[in-house]
Amino acid sequence: MLRALEIRDMLLIDRLELAFQPGLNVLTGETGAGKSILLDCLGFVLGWRGRAELVRAGAAQGEVTAVFDLAPGHPARAVLEEAGLEPGEELILRRVNSTDGRKTAWVNDRRTSGEVLRALSDTLVELHGQHDDRGLLNPRGHRALLDAFAGSDTGVVRAAWGAAQGARKALAAAEAALAEMRAEEDYLRHAVGELDALDPQPGEEAELDARRRLMQGAARIREDVARAFQALGPEGAEGLMGDAARWLDGAADKAEGALDEAIGALGRAITELGEAAQGVERALDTLSFDPHELERVEERLFAIRGLARKHGVQADDLGGFADDLRTRLQALDGGAANIGTLRGAVDKAEAGYDAAATALSETRREAAGRLDTAIAAELAPLKMERAHFETVLSAGEAGPEGRDQVEFTVATNPGAPSGPLNRIASGGELSRFLLALKVCLARGQAGQTLIFDEIDRGVGGATADAVGRRLARLAEGAQILVVTHSPQVAARGAHHWRVAKHVSGGMTTSTVTALDETARLDEVARMLSGENITEAAREAARALLSD
Structure with missing residues (x-):
């Protein structure tokens, strides 16, 4: 869980310290206030590739520090151990960006590389948005997501693949040695x-x-x-x-x-x-x-x-x-008999892989049907009951993860052709597909902080309310950060921050303020009515917050 984020001299932020909480954390503010800056800074400390110019104008360097709580068994611990770093209950990431473009990173006060930060980020944070190419929109990751949903034991297939590869390697080596001996x-x-x-x-x-x-x-x-x-x-x-x-x-x-x-x-x-x-x-x-x-x-x-x-x-x-x-x-004289023995071992190992891969394919097909049904159930409240989601399995090249290719496809209207998520769905539809997918796929994935960047864009009214409810449900027992313009979504948050832009002395800065109940009521009312907050807007906001 992301517990704290500290930013110094990055983009429009002078100094900022945020303490996040479990559950649904919402960040709101007017367009251009700097909400995306927070995500840019968080991505920077996690080693993501983003903007080239991050240091605030006039500053010598910018710095971001993120503090995470690591539960026992958290996958980040394995990454730390592999990198030779001592894991503990607290993980502190710090990264500095100089004006000349140099970047320096530390993990628990030990120098480290951007590669280690990125490996850690894969276990710590998952970002979802309309331009999400790291997560659900990337077809290369769909097979792993389906396996996680199915609870598939891919270790059996990996072991069988390793045995088959080893048997093939032994046969090839023996055949090469025999050919060399026959040459002499x-x-x-x-x-x-x-x-x-x-x-x-x-x-x-x-x-x-x-x-x-x-x-x-x-x-x-x-x-x-x-x-x-x-x-x-x-x-x-x-x-x-x-x-x-x-x-x-x-x-x-x-x-x-x-x-x-x-x-x-x-x-x-x-x-x-x-x-x-x-x-x-x-x-x-x-x-x-x-x-x-x-x-x-x-x-x-x-x-x-x-x-x-x-x-x-x-x-x-x-x-x-x-x-x-x-x-x-x-x-040489006994080589032919040995080759026969090794070929028998290859046949046996390949038969073992074939059986394991076939069983895994069956598990995936069964899970694909369950996932499609679960997604359909999630799409109806999101006002997409006419859309069709399908997990498509096709034959792929055999490997340690089996021989299936998996891709999530959608059709937004009856009779329309299905296609990849990021090519078929419009902005608002895509956001709701991603949310439905995450609600179904996030089960059993405790330990990650999920970030939704304006995933409610293009929806409103009852649909936005359904999005907010799904996010709140997803946040049960987890930590969700949502950047939103929707009052219906903001009202579902357990913790609320407002991002605002200020100009002082010719210098523009962004600030983030944790809202108490009164300030939160005004912020939701502003989101409903605009800059001039009316009593009617406050009553509507009060109704949303009390629902």
């Missing part, structure tokens, strides 16, 4: 076959390289090692030392011990020589290899290194790389 199928099958045929093992490349180097070295040194073995053998050192040992042994008996030391040393030398010969023989065995084996080792080593370079991996990682390729090939 030949490569995968060839690469896996090549790797499986070679079957490289971790550490094998280093082992083959060492074996190759050993065989390459053996080919160069084996000839020298063989010559050394021959020199140590029976035809070489071993034979000569054996001959020397025999000769010394034959002479030892006659040498009287002079050869004993030499014979011992020679025995030891022969033993060492044998060990050396054995070592050289073993080396010869080691250095012995089949020349074709070197070719085989080199061929495998080069094949392993070639595959590693080809695939850009280390030789020891070829096994793991082959496993990855096999996994991708298995995914």
Whole structure:
């Protein structure tokens, strides 16, 4: 509920403080007194787009502050939380307009943007008038209004739509991945076959390289090692030392011990020589290899290194790389089955959406009939019993809110073609259509301040009285602000303000005054008779106010 509005140096207003109340608040005054200025200022602090020049002439800046009471669970609380602002029982909006066009806004003394103000305004205030393009006259909002009237649970359809979208997205991703894998199928099958045929093992490349180097070295040194073995053998050192040992042994008996030391040393030398010969023989065995084996080792080593370079991996990682390729090939081979599963999930999700959307469409059609009946009942007291209102449902593009397009259409006379509200109805008719609509649609929409800007224009007498009664009924348990020229409407107000224009010192200003019972009687009388208030006008005003 709008509790207070404070305006400083805006348009024709110098300083103004208003304290609004629950129920029906009426603002009256002569044409041009500045009633629309109040709405311009309220729209400014709510972030609405309006006049470009708002600062009062001679002032450096203009400022508007609006104070709202927020009940627990009010939708504005969610907007505040999303914007990172702390919600409380009181919401204070303040916006400043400088003469250079800069605008600065605060919410509860924290700087904020015009976008946040507009998001808050959608939950705080609803404006209705002959040029209303934000509310009932905007066909884009008719579906939501019908759902609110029907009490439809659109969450089921939104969830079903999300599930269907998710299933379609998963299928599309799987199909794209499968197409990508199929594009490289030949490569995968060839690469896996090549790797499986070679079957490289971790550490094998280093082992083959060492074996190759050993065989390459053996080919160069084996000839020298063989010559050394021959020199140590029976035809070489071993034979000569054996001959020397025999000769010394034959002479030892006659040498009287002079050869004993030499014979011992020679025995030891022969033993060492044998060990050396054995070592050289073993080396010869080691250095012995089949020349074709070197070719085989080199061929495998080069094949392993070639595959590693080809695939850009280390030789020891070829096994793991082959496993990855096999996994991708298995995914390719199993892709068709997976696509089938995902298509089944899409069919199931779309069937779920279809069922939910169909049920919602049925609910909307039933609610549309009830709404049309309710509007017809409201139009009769407004002297529009010959007019026809119809909620038209048509097939639209499927989406999270279902697949229905909803538009409110009217025909003002029997046999006349139906059409959109803002194209068919005249000014006075449009006002009454909007009022009838709001009376029917406002049920259960507590928390918003509803503003009707001269919605009674073009009507008078009994019709204006019917408008006033409907507004009073709409204000039960809610807050309504009405800018009106109709005494019948003004008389139904629970709270009454008069807007007046004054000229002082060459400066024009507008003032707003809360009226007590006496002043209110005079204001209603003025609305009935004009500037010269007669006693007869007062009696008529008294009758209206007491009704």
